Amino acid sequence: MRSKRKATRTEEYPESIRDAVKHYQSLGHAVPPPHLLKSPSQLEGMRASSRINIAVLDYVAKNIRPGISTAQIDRWVYQKTTDMGGLPAPLGYEGFPKSVCTSVNDVICHGIPSSKEILQEGDIINVDVSTIYKGYFSDSSRMFYIGSVPPEKEQLVRVAKECVTLGLEQVKPWRFLGDIGDAVSRHAASHGYSVVREIGGHGIGLSFHEDPWVGYVTHKGTGMLLVPGMTFTIEPMINMGRPGFRIDEANGWTVYTSDHKPSAQWEITVLVTEEGHEILTW
Numbered sequence: 001m002r003s004k005r006k007a008t009r010t011e012e013y014p015e016s017i018r019d020a021v022k023h024y025q026s027l028g029h030a031v032p033p034p035h036l037l038k039s040p041s042q043l044e045g046m047r048a049s050s051r052i053n054i055a056v057l058d059y060v061a062k063n064i065r066p067g068i069s070t071a072q073i074d075r076w077v078y079q080k081t082t083d084m085g086g087l088p089a090p091l092g093y094e095g096f097p098k099s100v101c102t103s104v105n106d107v108i109c110h111g112i113p114s115s116k117e118i119l120q121e122g123d124i125i126n127v128d129v130s131t132i133y134k135g136y137f138s139d140s141s142r143m144f145y146i147g148s149v150p151p152e153k154e155q156l157v158r159v160a161k162e163c164v165t166l167g168l169e170q171v172k173p174w175r176f177l178g179d180i181g182d183a184v185s186r187h188a189a190s191h192g193y194s195v196v197r198e199i200g201g202h203g204i205g206l207s208f209h210e211d212p213w214v215g216y217v218t219h220k221g222t223g224m225l226l227v228p229g230m231t232f233t234i235e236p237m238i239n240m241g242r243p244g245f246r247i248d249e250a251n252g253w254t255v256y257t258s259d260h261k262p263s264a265q266w267e268i269t270v271l272v273t274e275e276g277h278e279i280l281t282w
């Protein structure tokens, strides 16, 4: 007998969705393998992790201000997460040296907190918090204004958030992953912004980065079928200028826009439900 793992055995899907999944698969659509669909108890674990994730970001929101270093944000995230019984997922992840990513102005993502980096009036910053609690992962990020910010940066941050909201509206069972990126990229383009193509979101839950990879420059009706029980992030990176980037050679992490113009990102973790979706983190 051939390996049982080779083909997805449709009897592994919950009975309520088995026929529908089979139907879309027969039409040639990519469907999520059954292990990506979370059980009710796994979802309880993810919700508990998400509560910590949200509390940590709320704490950052209350305390962030001009004059602090990004290393201070890192200390807050470590302290608050561990106080609540969690662990910061970035710490030691593939060698990442800190507990949180802090990405200022033209840093697109994966900025490394530093005591030498002091937040200045007029900066915009993405604080990306990822949490492990009892083995369950959650992931979200928000943008913050440092003091008063020039209107063109404010607009970038606002439109990046609208991109997430519009992407989220596409999350319904029996639609497609590509619908999200379609909505995101149209909205960004309508403001003359671009969307980073090569870096995207991801499935999440039992590990930090699960399948599927979630791009934000995609077309409606394409990509993996959305099925109740799927959990993934929506985290498009919106550049004021061109979509190109370069990665800091010295640390191997920090991603900068190649044209030095600002970039903004918000990230949520979302669950596909029978009715539509549930936001786990924002």
Ligand code: MF3
Residues within 6 Å of the ligand: 089, 090, 091, 093, 096, 101, 110, 128, 130, 139, 140, 202, 235, 267
């Ligand atoms: N939300 C980011 C991601 O999913 C968090 C990266 S943490 C890092 O890629 F450790 F990988 F930098």
Ligand code: CO
Residues within 6 Å of the ligand: 139, 201, 202, 233, 235, 267
């Ligand atoms: Co993420």
